[in-house]
Amino acid sequence: MSIRVNGAGDVIDAYINGASNSDNQCLINHAISYAETVQFDASDKKEQLGTITFLFKGK
Numbered sequence: 001m002s003i004r005v006n007g008a009g010d011v012i013d014a015y016i017n018g019a020s021n022s023d024n025q026c027l028i029n030h031a032i033s034y035a036e037t038v039q040f041d042a043s044d045k046k047e048q049l050g051t052i053t054f055l056f057k058g059k
Helices: 025-035
Strands: 002-006 011-015 047-051
Touching: 011 025
Parallel strands: none
Antiparallel strands: 002 011, 002 047
16 A cells, blocks of 8 residues: 655555555455554655555454
């Protein structure tokens, strides 16, 4: 999942990138929702791009 983070450390955009191997919309929605709650350290940079990897294990 790709993310865009502002200078305050808030995730301001989260979306599935080409590295994803899931087409399960429920898992995708949960990953996006969780990514949007992550808080990073503040930075002097206005915005930064990055990625987060989620591993979902089946029951």
